[in-house]
Amino acid sequence: MKNIPSLLPVPRFLDPGEQVQLPHARKVFPLRNLHFRDVQAVGFDMDYTLSHYRSPEIEELAYRHSVRLLVEEKGYPASLLETHFDPSFAIRGLVLDGNHGNLLKLDRARQVVRACHGSRPLARQEMDAVYGRRRLVSRAGGFRSIDTLFEIPEGHLYAVLVDGVDAGAITGRTYLEVFQDVRWAIDSAHRNGVMKAEILADREFFILRDPELPAALDRWKRAGKKLFVVSNSEWTFTEGVLSFLLDGQDPARPLWTDYFDLVVVSARKPAFFLEKPAAEALPGQKIAYSGGNALWMEDLLGAHGEEILYVGDHIYGDILRSKKNVSWHTMLLIPELAWTLEQLEEQANELQDFLRLESSRRKSEMRTSLMENLYKRNREHRHILAPRLSPEALQALDLEANQLHEEIDASKRMTEAEEQEIIRLDKRLESTFNARWGSIFRDGYEQTRFADQIQAYACAYTGRISNLYLVDPSTALYAPVPTLPHERV
Numbered sequence: 001m002k003n004i005p006s007l008l009p010v011p012r013f014l015d016p017g018e019q020v021q022l023p024h025a026r027k028v029f030p031l032r033n034l035h036f037r038d039v040q041a042v043g044f045d046m047d048y049t050l051s052h053y054r055s056p057e058i059e060e061l062a063y064r065h066s067v068r069l070l071v072e073e074k075g076y077p078a079s080l081l082e083t084h085f086d087p088s089f090a091i092r093g094l095v096l097d098g099n100h101g102n103l104l105k106l107d108r109a110r111q112v113v114r115a116c117h118g119s120r121p122l123a124r125q126e127m128d129a130v131y132g133r134r135r136l137v138s139r140a141g142g143f144r145s146i147d148t149l150f151e152i153p154e155g156h157l158y159a160v161l162v163d164g165v166d167a168g169a170i171t172g173r174t175y176l177e178v179f180q181d182v183r184w185a186i187d188s189a190h191r192n193g194v195m196k197a198e199i200l201a202d203r204e205f206f207i208l209r210d211p212e213l214p215a216a217l218d219r220w221k222r223a224g225k226k227l228f229v230v231s232n233s234e235w236t237f238t239e240g241v242l243s244f245l246l247d248g249q250d251p252a253r254p255l256w257t258d259y260f261d262l263v264v265v266s267a268r269k270p271a272f273f274l275e276k277p278a279a280e281a282l283p284g285q286k287i288a289y290s291g292g293n294a295l296w297m298e299d300l301l302g303a304h305g306e307e308i309l310y311v312g313d314h315i316y317g318d319i320l321r322s323k324k325n326v327s328w329h330t331m332l333l334i335p336e337l338a339w340t341l342e343q344l345e346e347q348a349n350e351l352q353d354f355l356r357l358e359s360s361r362r363k364s365e366m367r368t369s370l371m372e373n374l375y376k377r378n379r380e381h382r383h384i385l386a387p388r389l390s391p392e393a394l395q396a397l398d399l400e401a402n403q404l405h406e407e408i409d410a411s412k413r414m415t416e417a418e419e420q421e422i423i424r425l426d427k428r429l430e431s432t433f434n435a436r437w438g439s440i441f442r443d444g445y446e447q448t449r450f451a452d453q454i455q456a457y458a459c460a461y462t463g464r465i466s467n468l469y470l471v472d473p474s475t476a477l478y479a480p481v482p483t484l485p486h487e488r489v
Contacts, residue, residue: 024345025338026470028462030477031455034329037474040303041261042220045269045312046231048149049333050465051241052208053199055149056087061198061206063153065189066182074181076161077169083160089119090155091433092336093440093450096144098179100130101162103155105437108452110135113443114436118162121436138449142176144183147315149335150190158182196233200240207244212466214249217259223473226301228262230272230310232317235265235282235290262300263288269314273321294326311465315450320457329459336440337463343432354425361418368411375404 044050063085070076095104102122105114112131115122138145146155161178164170170178189195199206221227231238239256246256253259264272264279265288271277272293279292298304309329312318322328344351378401386394430438441451454461460477462468471477 022470024341025463026467028331028460028467028471028477030460030479032459032479034309034459034477036309036472036476038307039225039309039329039473040307041226041228041301041309043228043230043308043310043328044465045310045314045318045333046229046233046238046241048313048335049311049318050213050229051245052210052335052464054206054208056085058199058206059087059149059153060085061195062150062186062189063157065195066153066157066185069185069188070181074185076181077164079169080160080164085153086156087152088434089159089436090146090152091437091440092146092149092152093448094146094155094437095136095138095449096146096155096158096179098142098144098158098176101158101165101175101178102130103159104131104136104138105443106136106138106449107443107446108449109446110138110449112136113446113448114438116159116436118166119159120163142179144179145316147317148313151186154182154186157186196237200237203240203244207241209245210464210466212469214246214253214259216466216469217246218250218253219469220473221259225473226261226303227259228264228297228301229260230264230267230269230297232267232269233265235285235288238263238265257285257287261287262297264290264292264297266290267292269317270321273325294322294328298326309459315453315457320453323457323459330457332454332458332461333465334454334461334463337461340433340439340441341463347429347432350425350429354422354429357418357422357425361415361422364411364415364418368408368415371404371408371411375401375408378404 047053067076067080067083071078071080090103093105095106096102097104101117103116104112107113111133112127115127115131117126144154146152158179161170161182162175165173165175165178173181217227229238229242233241242256246253246259248254257263263285265282268277268291276293276295277291279289279296282288282290298308301308305327306329308326309331310318310322311331311333312322313333313335315332319330319332323330378397382394382397382401389397426444433439439448441448447455
């Protein structure tokens with residue numbers, strides 16, 4: 001066997017001009033190497049994966065049904081019926097703190113970087129008073145992660161109710177009790193069937209068709225992959241949505257079920273990946289089951305572990321649990337990704353200015369530090385050596401000290417000016433995503449908890465299923481070569 005060098009060079013890949021260029025919004029972004037030739041089965045969640053919904057109308061619908069339940073069944077003030085959902089209030093990746101009535105944005109270290117109490121933004125000092133500069137364990141009781149677009153109304157509804165408690169309009173309930181009531185209302189609105197019946201009754205309005213979805217599914221099906229659906233929705237809603245999206249779109253596959261080898265509804269994810277409930281075959285359906293579990297499904301598909309790729313939009317229920325518990329390959333659907341990329345492209349010049357200024361600021365800071373060290377050494381020499389130096393030598397040291405002092409002041413003024421411009425640019429860039437919370441992926445230089453979870457558990461991510469049409473099912477996607485800072489030469 002040949003000796004392998006201990007430090008391998010980073011391999012060179014094609015320059016951008018040498019490869020086929022796709023719009024960023026149509027790309028699948030790999031985080032781990034994915035060899036599709038080894039994948040035998042590809043599975044999909046339904047809501048916000050195979051299907052997408054008109055926004056903010058779908059969120060307003062969920063908000064309205066949840067408020068009605070709180071008023072009619074929990075005794076909340078009827079004035080809540082006059083409130084409306086604010087689509088700009090919350091973003092995905094936030095955490096609800098039911099103990100304190102707060103909505104939080106966490107960085108990758110799980111420290112709070114932005115927060116609102118109800119709808120009121122908290123200053124840094126207020127956040128530190130409650131959370132300090134410590135890692136927040138959001139898995140503890142009283143916390144709720146907003147992991148999907150379906151949960152966005154929950155954040156705004158909780159803020160509205162916290163404001164009501166603080167104003168005295170809602171009495172006799174703590175922040176935690178309000179938190180639990182909101183959780184119940186949102187779940188009930190999705191479970192009791194009234195909201196879903198309203199969606200199915202007006203599918204043309206609420207459900208968005210992607211004309212490229214049938215072709216994407218067909219390409220992977222023709223490549224010999226077994227395709228399946230695992231949805232928490234019941235059969236009636238799943239059939240109603242997918243028939244609207246796929247029936248009659250391809251003469252070779254007239255029915256939506258022609259695209260899939262297996263359909264599982266009422267899956268109870270994440271329990272589907274954690275427990276072993278029995279599956280129940282649906283009457284009159286050859287490929288459809290209710291319930292079941294991941295290991296049972298593997299046996300039915302004849303594919304196991306990393307022979308399966310599962311695509312979903314829920315970072316915990318779809319991605320984390322399928323990766324950690326059954327070792328499936330995972331692909332996260334991020335519907336906000338296309339819009340995020342558009343914003344980045346529109347702000348490209350300002351982003352370059354931001355990076356240039358930040359690089360200059362760091363150099364100024366380092367230069368100031370070095371000059372301050374020279375000034376301090378000069379003063380120490382002046383003090384220690386004074387008895388042994390001539391008046392001329394002492395004068396020279398004092399002259400040097402004055403010059404260093406002036407240069408330090410000038411450097412600090414430059415650094416401060418750069419910092420102010422950086423703050424201005426940062427606020428402008430962040431506000432293009434969300435004026436209150438910024439980007440779902442970053443906060444300043446830091447990645448968010450949401451972005452960190454993507455990197456930890458997703459093998460790849462993309463904006464919509466139809467992007468898979470542009471991926472060869474027999475090839476591979478290669479993640480960027482991981483490097484430590486000292487290797488980036």
